[in-house]
Amino acid sequence: MFGDEINDLAVDVLEACRRRSLMLVTAESCTGGLIAGALTAVPGSSDVVDRGYVTYSYEAKTQMLGVPRSMIDEHGAVSEEVARAMVAGALVLGPDRVAVAVTGVAGPGSDSQEKPAGLVHLAAGHGSIVHHHAARYGDVGREAVRSFTVRDALRLIQSLLADDNIQATT
Numbered sequence: 001m002f003g004d005e006i007n008d009l010a011v012d013v014l015e016a017c018r019r020r021s022l023m024l025v026t027a028e029s030c031t032g033g034l035i036a037g038a039l040t041a042v043p044g045s046s047d048v049v050d051r052g053y054v055t056y057s058y059e060a061k062t063q064m065l066g067v068p069r070s071m072i073d074e075h076g077a078v079s080e081e082v083a084r085a086m087v088a089g090a091l092v093l094g095p096d097r098v099a100v101a102v103t104g105v106a107g108p109g110s111d112s113q114e115k116p117a118g119l120v121h122l123a124a125g126h127g128s129i130v131h132h133h134a135a136r137y138g139d140v141g142r143e144a145v146r147s148f149t150v151r152d153a154l155r156l157i158q159s160l161l162a163d164d165n166i167q168a169t170t
Helices: 004-019 034-040 058-065 069-075 080-093 142-161
Strands: 023-028 049-054 097-104 119-126 129-136
Touching: 004 023, 004 034, 004 142, 023 034, 023 080, 034 049, 034 142, 049 058, 049 080, 058 069, 058 080, 069 080, 080 097, 080 119, 080 129, 097 142, 119 142, 129 142
Parallel strands: 023 049, 023 097
Antiparallel strands: 097 119, 119 129
8 A cells, every 4th residue: 555665664663663662653744644654554564553643633632632733823833843743742651652744845846935845844743852853855746745744754754763762760
């Protein structure tokens, strides 16, 4: 369903979480649940994947993840600040969690020159450690932007988990 590269990344992420006794939470906007879908496409993922939030609207980001509306108004939903806040909201479940969040403009087109189609902010975190990446895929089509985002979100989790000190603290 997702292709070999994304499947292999999902398997690697799940195994890395297992080794560290971490549960995984996704907070997704522009991907609409595809990251959680890629992870749960792997047999046996239920021992690692805790939950996924699809927070497409401003209200969902605020209500489900605690992203301050004032932050969205000031920086826009597609921003580093909001991606980091989405991760923070997903991590309130406990110290044995790792979270990934994505928010972006999948396209086609955009109503903002400042935030063009293909701009995606990705963040992954555990405890107080958060990695951020701003991707600029270009106006390559909605499906491509979403697929690239899933791939890069899984890579970002890999990068975060490459730190040997990251593990469950419960």
